[in-house]
Amino acid sequence: MTTLNPRTEASSQATADTEPTFHGAGLELVGLSMAYGSFDVVRNVSFTVRPGTTTCVIGPSGSGKSTLLRGINRLHEPKGGEVLLAGEKTSAVRPETLRQRIGLVFQHFNLFPDHTALDNVALALWKVKGMSRSAARARAEQALTEVGLSERADHRPRDLSGGQQQRVAIARALAMEPEVMLFDEATSALDPELVKGVLNLMAGLGRRGMTMVVVTHEMGFARKAADQVIFMDEGEVVEAGTPEAIFDQPQSARLQRFLSEVL
Ligand SMILES: Nc1ncnc2c1ncn2[C@@H]1O[C@H](COP(=O)(O)OP(=O)(O)O)[C@@H](O)[C@H]1O
Numbered sequence: 001m002t003t004l005n006p007r008t009e010a011s012s013q014a015t016a017d018t019e020p021t022f023h024g025a026g027l028e029l030v031g032l033s034m035a036y037g038s039f040d041v042v043r044n045v046s047f048t049v050r051p052g053t054t055t056c057v058i059g060p061s062g063s064g065k066s067t068l069l070r071g072i073n074r075l076h077e078p079k080g081g082e083v084l085l086a087g088e089k090t091s092a093v094r095p096e097t098l099r100q101r102i103g104l105v106f107q108h109f110n111l112f113p114d115h116t117a118l119d120n121v122a123l124a125l126w127k128v129k130g131m132s133r134s135a136a137r138a139r140a141e142q143a144l145t146e147v148g149l150s151e152r153a154d155h156r157p158r159d160l161s162g163g164q165q166q167r168v169a170i171a172r173a174l175a176m177e178p179e180v181m182l183f184d185e186a187t188s189a190l191d192p193e194l195v196k197g198v199l200n201l202m203a204g205l206g207r208r209g210m211t212m213v214v215v216t217h218e219m220g221f222a223r224k225a226a227d228q229v230i231f232m233d234e235g236e237v238v239e240a241g242t243p244e245a246i247f248d249q250p251q252s253a254r255l256q257r258f259l260s261e262v263l
Pocket residue numbers: 036039041059060061062063064065066067068
């Protein structure tokens with residue numbers, strides 16, 4: 001899986017940072033609750049993500065982080081509460097439209113193995129967005145350039161490293177021109193030496209104005225890249241604050257214990 005020169009992983013940042021800026025929208029969660037059947041998994045979660053900022057969500061396994069992201073873009077319908085995107089109730093937006101406006105990048109890249117990087121990015125543009133094939137390919141090329149992969153457009157996933165495959169998945173989300181990007185442990189499946197390159201890419205998107213909600217176990221990234229850190233446990237927001245407040249002055253015993261286990 002890992003065939004490339006690490007330099008390729010690291011060098012994309014220069015490319016990314018010279019690209020134009022994004023115009024991320026604001027996101028507001030108001031008392032969001034989610035359940036699987038009668039099992040309450042997300043309880044009354046409220047927080048605001050200002051346009052162009054990065055919010056990192058941390059917390060133990062099973063605390064409801066993935067479910068929270070699935071509620072934000074309605075891959076799983078919330079049980080209660082509301083999510084506002086640019087002030088608009090997402091419950092009033094068609095889910096297919098919403099998922100174009102809010103991109104989601106998973107731990108496993110979910111690329112089509114038999115398609116090139118370019119086609120993986122272009123497919124949804126003509127299938128879902130209804131762009132012409134030539135316009136879709138042009139947009140896809142641009143998105144691959146934004147993630148530092150323009151030279152690998154013709155490679156299939158198996159000929160790309162895990163880090164590059166994740167970049168393709170990020171390019172696929174970016175190509176839809178989302179207003180918000182959600183990341184669910186996007187680097188957890190990567191070989192350790194490839195993690196940093198993807199985190200740098202994500203940090204670059206944030207600096208360029210993308211609004212991002214990032215579920216991560218990378219505490220170094222959360223400390224450096226987040227404007228706000230949310231600590232969840234058992235489906236609730238236990239603490240929220242700046243990285244300094246969360247990491248240097250945790251208030252609750254639960255957060256103190258979590259940090260002592262992960263740091
Ligand atoms: N599809 C599902 N059906 C039933 N329970 C689920 C489902 N997905 C997750 N859960 C449960 O919901 C809780 C929260 O899961 P999840 O949101 O994946 O947490 P995290 O991402 O923080 O690890 C866990 O107890 C998990 O077992």
